[in-house]
Amino acid sequence: MDQPAYAAAALYAALNALILMWLTLATALVRRRHMVLIGDGGVAHLGRAMRGHANAIENIPVMLVLLGFAAALGAPAVAIHVLGAAFTFGRVVHAWHFTHERAAQWQRAIGFGLSVATLAAAALDVLGHAIILLFIQA
Structure with a gap:
């Protein structure tokens, strides 16, 4: 068992959990400010915050699973x-x-690009390791 590799995966799991907490609180604050309990209430900023949170929920768990398997x-x-x-x-x-009402588009592009590129790299890494262990070393 490679303790440093597991520790590294655990580090990014914790950091990304903090990002999720940040997004959750940011969304809650916008909800509170506009007194919207369910949905986005037609508030563009709330819709934006909700979408940023949902995107994190869609991507972070997959990456953490991949890092753990790697x-x-x-x-x-x-x-x-x-x-x-x-x-x-x-x-x-x-x-x-996504937590700001108005933000530069480059932030979304960089964030998306790094997320997709690293997810793809991690997936290919895990796939390669799995194939080697299943078919070549068997």
């Missing part, structure tokens, strides 16, 4: 750090874009 399948800690740090930075930039 560590379990023998990926070095440095690979987990590279993927985890790039993904987490992308999620922070993306969250920043």
Whole structure:
């Protein structure tokens, strides 16, 4: 068992959980400000905050599962750090874009780009490790 790789995966799990908490609180604050309990109430800023939170919920768990499997399948800690740090930075930039009523489009583009690129890299890494272990080393 490669403790540093697991520790790296755990680090990014914790950091991304904090991002989710930030998005949850940001959405709750907009809800409170506009007194909207369910849905977006036609409030554009609330719809934006909800979409940013939903996007994080759609992407973060998949990446964390991939990082955990990468560590379990023998990926070095440095690979987990590279993927985890790039993904987490992308999620922070993306969250920043969605928590503000008006934000620069480059934030969304950078956040999306880093998230998708690192998800793809992690998926290919795990796929490669799994194929090697299942078919080549069997």
